[in-house]
Amino acid sequence: MAGQFERMDTENGTGGSASPDTFGRSDEEAEETVTMTPRELLTKLHTAWMNERLAPDLLPPQIEEIECMLELLRNMEVNTAKLEKKDIRLGVHKMEVDRIRYLISSYLRIRLAKIQEYCWDLQTKENTRNSQAPSLMSPEEQKFLKEYIENLESHLKNMGTQHMPRTMQALQPQTMSTSSNLDSFLFLRVSQDSSIIVDDADGREEEVSLEAGSQHIIRYRPVAKLVPSGSVDLV
């Protein structure tokens, strides 16, 4: 049949769930390649989207995962171009690609909204970060942040401060910056048994054990460090 859709080979780095070694991702700390199927990658991106959507602060970026997925999408588009227009699979493949693109662009958009909102705070964190520690932003996001702050400060100067007395013209990012509200309350689902200390507003502390499979409503601050590691997921 003309335009027969063939299963993509593993060299292209794409394929169905039956081929596990479809691509690798290096894990910097362990210095070994972590492989996952495209299906697992997609699930990871779903979790990343939900966490980013719900977390008050900016989470570590899933840059490698997104790049891998974009590569998969590109290959998929190349392959589906070979299908006949009437082929039932064409519609399904196209829809899947659209869905994944939507997920990725929505994820990036959420991050950009946070970067804009907390711009000065993020810049301070970025400037004071240890060069060994990973950045909270991708290189493109860092560039965006820099340009955004430049534009914003220049706008504020042109619109406002240049018309003020000379001694008051300086912008003070430390006072203007807002940091994310780590005391937001949110729901979470526990994937790995963990234990945290919850302090309430009166200063009393309580140890809470989080069992795998349970769901809780809690302030973000005590569980913040459990989110990037995957011990808890926000719902």
Add this chain to the structure above:
Amino acid sequence: MSPTPEELEFFAGQEELEIMPRFDCPTMWLISGDLGPFKAGIPNKVPLWIALHLRAQNKCKIIPPPWLSKAYLEQLKELEIKSPLFTKMPSEHYMAMAKMIFEVCPQDIPDADCVKLLIKDIWDSRMSKLRTAVLTFIDKGASWAKVDNLTQLEMCSIRPFFTHSLEQLHRFRKTIQVARLYSAGNSSEEVRRRLRM
């Protein structure tokens, strides 16, 4: 920060269910997994979003999941009403799935009207439990709680009221500490430093 119902619908689309295809097709190698091969008349498992896509083109019939039936839901409703806690739902996305299936192909569900009503009753029962639980939580001034078996859409129904109220109450309670530190003669830098979290 809360996902909208439409966004939750997107995630609900990932749930799998069976279809009765009216077409033949070799295996589809999707990123999210392989599907098929499809042969007309032989049931096959696919994600909901594909099922609805194909159904809308009349390329298949949807086989309702076992829980989307009058008998199952009647039992579930009884359990839910009797229990003071939230019962485990057959699917995290039960409400969204039911809504999407009813939108596209109610005719594929036997006793559709009855099923619809049962789902609504279960939803209402859980909502009313939820509302009471929320008010009790606020009243007690608790700082965390276990909420097993609650689904995401139900959580959305009480966000942002619940979360915003709790945040403001926390902010007010924290201010008491702030006021005490100021009264004791601390400067604002000192107060900020002491409360630095």
Add this chain to the structure above:
Amino acid sequence: MSTKELRKSFSPSYFALEDILASQTRVPCKTEMNLANCGFLDPSQENKDLAAGTQVELPIWAARVMSKQKRAFVSLRMPKFYSESYREVLKAEPAVVDLNKMGPHYYQSALQLCTLPSDEADKIAESLPDILQKRVIAMADSYSLHRSVKSTDDISNQLGNSLKFHNMDPLEVEIFNNSKNASEELDDWLRS
């Protein structure tokens, strides 16, 4: 790409208008010393200077600067709506009181007043959480009511115990509106 997507609850910040407006709340002060060239602070008198012992009302932001402990130019009391007698009323029946009458930004001003040097600061801070708690509980039933109802006043006539809309402080209004919008969004989606 709007930051509205973040949908956070109100928190004070440099650019927050509510914060800026709340700091305008007037605080009764008394000058502790002669203040040269400060006659403009008291519009009712014509002197260039402000004599010691003059009663003058200053906004919170000015009172804070003028009452710093090392060089207290003024001493201050809390505004009358935050006094003990008013606090007792609020403690007794929090959900009934019209907070708008007590000042356009009751909560937000209170949070700022707590950081001023005054004996009452602690007590004001301590009174706030209970007030908000009871009022929020009273608000709970009204935001999810059907949209065909024109106002919560109609509902409270029926329910008898919910928080009337025009009694709400701006902070409560924000919680209410956000909740109402989210509830309507969900309803729309369920019905579609």
